[in-house]
Amino acid sequence: MTSAFIVHIEAVKRMIASRLAFRTDLLLSAATMAINESLVVIFTIIIYTASEGFPGWSLPAALLLQGTFILVHGIGGTGFMGVIWNTVRKVEAGELDLVLLQPRSTLQMLIATGFDTEDIGRALAGIATVTYATAQLGPFGAWAWIRYALLLLVGLAVLLSLGIICSGLAIRFVKTWRMYEVLDALYMLGEYPATLQQPTVRIVLSFAIPIITIAYLPASVLLQMTVPHIGWIIAATAVFTLLSYGFWHSSIKAYASAGG
Amino acid sequence: MNQKEGRSEQHSILPAVSVKNLKKTYLTHKRGEGLLQSLKSFVWREHLEIHALRGINFSIQAGEIIGFIGPNGAGKSTCLKILSGILHPTSGDVTVLGYVPWKSRISYVGHIGAVFGQKSQLWWDLPPIDSFRLMKSIYSIPDAQYEKNLREMVRLLEVPEVIHRPTRSLSLGERMKCEFINAMLHNPAVVFLDEPTIGLDVFAKETIREFILRWNRLRGTTFILTTHDLQDIETLAQRIIVIDHGRIVFDNSLSALKARLGGGKHVRIRCKRPIITPRSRAVTIKNLISREEKEFIVDTQRLGIGEFIKLIGRGNQILDMSIEEPPIQEIIKKVYKRA
Numbered sequence: 001m002t003s004a005f006i007v008h009i010e011a012v013k014r015m016i017a018s019r020l021a022f023r024t025d026l027l028l029s030a031a032t033m034a035i036n037e038s039l040v041v042i043f044t045i046i047i048y049t050a051s052e053g054f055p056g057w058s059l060p061a062a063l064l065l066q067g068t069f070i071l072v073h074g075i076g077g078t079g080f081m082g083v084i085w086n087t088v089r090k091v092e093a094g095e096l097d098l099v100l101l102q103p104r105s106t107l108q109m110l111i112a113t114g115f116d117t118e119d120i121g122r123a124l125a126g127i128a129t130v131t132y133a134t135a136q137l138g139p140f141g142a143w144a145w146i147r148y149a150l151l152l153l154v155g156l157a158v159l160l161s162l163g164i165i166c167s168g169l170a171i172r173f174v175k176t177w178r179m180y181e182v183l184d185a186l187y188m189l190g191e192y193p194a195t196l197q198q199p200t201v202r203i204v205l206s207f208a209i210p211i212i213t214i215a216y217l218p219a220s221v222l223l224q225m226t227v228p229h230i231g232w233i234i235a236a237t238a239v240f241t242l243l244s245y246g247f248w249h250s251s252i253k254a255y256a257s258a259g260g
Numbered sequence: 261m262n263q264k265e266g267r268s269e270q271h272s273i274l275p276a277v278s279v280k281n282l283k284k285t286y287l288t289h290k291r292g293e294g295l296l297q298s299l300k301s302f303v304w305r306e307h308l309e310i311h312a313l314r315g316i317n318f319s320i321q322a323g324e325i326i327g328f329i330g331p332n333g334a335g336k337s338t339c340l341k342i343l344s345g346i347l348h349p350t351s352g353d354v355t356v357l358g359y360v361p362w363k364s365r366i367s368y369v370g371h372i373g374a375v376f377g378q379k380s381q382l383w384w385d386l387p388p389i390d391s392f393r394l395m396k397s398i399y400s401i402p403d404a405q406y407e408k409n410l411r412e413m414v415r416l417l418e419v420p421e422v423i424h425r426p427t428r429s430l431s432l433g434e435r436m437k438c439e440f441i442n443a444m445l446h447n448p449a450v451v452f453l454d455e456p457t458i459g460l461d462v463f464a465k466e467t468i469r470e471f472i473l474r475w476n477r478l479r480g481t482t483f484i485l486t487t488h489d490l491q492d493i494e495t496l497a498q499r500i501i502v503i504d505h506g507r508i509v510f511d512n513s514l515s516a517l518k519a520r521l522g523g524g525k526h527v528r529i530r531c532k533r534p535i536i537t538p539r540s541r542a543v544t545i546k547n548l549i550s551r552e553e554k555e556f557i558v559d560t561q562r563l564g565i566g567e568f569i570k571l572i573g574r575g576n577q578i579l580d581m582s583i584e585e586p587p588i589q590e591i592i593k594k595v596y597k598r599a
Contacts, residue, residue, distance in 0.1 A: 003397075003400055006397050007394075007397045010393070010394050010397040011394060014383055014390055014391075014394055017386055017390065018383060018384075018385040018386055021385045021386070021426070022385075093379075094379070095379055097341065097346050097379075098374075098376070098379060100345065100346045100365070100369075101344060101345075101346070101369050101372075101374050102369065102398050103366050103368075103369045103370035103398065103399060104366065104398055105366075253348070255346075256347070
């Protein structure tokens with residue numbers, strides 16, 4: 001376990017060092033990502049003030065929801081969502097063989113070497129938005145923050161599972177770049193209050209693909225809103241994570257490598 | 261006695277690699293040419309079974325250097341991918357160092373190494389030394405072993421400064437030398453080499469070949485080499501396995517292959533006057549350079565080289581003569597043609 005952690009850190013250090021070799025690119029990418037996400041927040045404010053907003057959600061509460069979404073997206077994008085492009089690129093180039101030759105978990109190596117410094121900008125934008133929103137809404141007690149942090153981890157687990165599923169699909173079907181766009185569209189649904197969705201969609205987003213855990217669940221709990229069946233939603237997340245892991249393992253067993 | 265000791269004791273008794281009736285069949289789809297056929301294939305695909313390996317058998321002893329050769333699409337890479345644990349076979353038994361490669365991948369691959377001439381394991385934007393340190397963590401190499409192996413390989417491959425320069429700025433030869441270090445820091449017992457000298461200049465090729473031979477002598481490492489560069493085979497391989505259409509068509513030493521298919525020695529002769537060709541079924545003219553200079557092929561199984569010299573010396577005044585083995589390319593071509 002310790003050894004796996006060390007390998008992960010060593011690989012991440014090399015990913016950062018690789019990006020540091022091109023300073024301008026790194027700074028521009030991170031800044032672009034931060035500005036991009038800040039624009040989303042600005043648009044939310046414009047839409048919110050020019051319309052009826054989200055029923056039951058004040059502007060700072062809506063910003064907390066979106067800030068949480070951006071934060072989870074930023075942490076996931078930096079830490080593990082690079083597994084998707086890393087897998088697609090390696091499968092296309094026939095380089096997954098090289099990862100399979102290493103005496104480590106292939107999934108872990110794909111995650112570690114997919115570490116993406118660009119998304120740090122997004123995570124920082126998320127922290128800024130959450131800080132601003134909670135300053136307007138607060139103060140919150142320590143227990144509220146602990147529950148918020150724990151639910152952020154649940155949201156990250158769902159995001160990781162989606163990344164693992166896309167990685168498995170890349171191993172099975174090779175060219176799956178569009179899958180990332182489908183995934184993007186899917187988890188954009190997590191950017192808005194689940195109460196706005198149709199009941200059937202809400203059930204799907206709660207129990208089948210628990211997208212609502214990404215932002216709606218932690219934000220609602222911090223705001224002390226009632227979320228029905230929260231225990232079942234977390235259980236569904238655990239099942240979803242296990243299924244994604246199982247799918248990935250069945251995909252790597254079916255891996256056919258490239259000719260040569 | 262610990263587990264590692266137990267395994268190495270087994271190595272001296274059992275072959276390092278044992279392959280029995282290994283078969284691999286791929287399912288792929290057939291696609292015609294042109295847009296219409298592409299559209300048809302988009303809707304309905306005709307599936308094809310490709311028999312990459314059709315029940316092959318061989319074994320390799322620890323410390324051997326094996327040349328694994330064959331034309332493109334013969335099944336070499338498929339076989340090596342199964343041996344290295346990347347692919348699962350359709351059927352058959354394989355053990356390498358006592359492991360079934362695809363069943364216990366993580367514990368198994370810690371004992372093997374691989375160098376691919378056309379794929380890099382080094383981090384492109386970082387100096388090779390950074391990749392080596394990552395390998396140290398991945399393989400949990402003890403500090404002392406890492407330092408010793410690194411020092412020794414850097415010396416043998418003559419790359420003391422190179423390892424501190426970004427990989428992307430290295431020449432192909434320098435990069436390949438570093439690929440070797442990267443793949444062998446953990447003291448693998450078996451190393452798979454897939455075209456390790458492809459595209460290299462003669463000096464780099466020589467250094468790498470010398471390195472393989474020395475490492476094999478010093479450490480007893482088993483090397484399994486696939487290549488289209490037959491000079492690699494001549495210099496390195498103690499034994500060659502020729503595979504074609506998924507079957508092994510030859511498995512023996514290069515000298516045995518030459519004896520079987522060499523078709524005799526190549527003798528080039530220059531005389532003072534036009535050469536009178538000896539009348540013998542064992543002698544054929546390969547090359548008519550001039551009336552005074554010819555290259556013959558002498559079937560040494562029918563006519564000894566000494567007898568040939570006596571025969572040709574009777575009617576000719578020889579000025580110069582050279583006797584050579586047939587070029588390996590020609591022998592290998594014969595093997596492929598026969599298959």
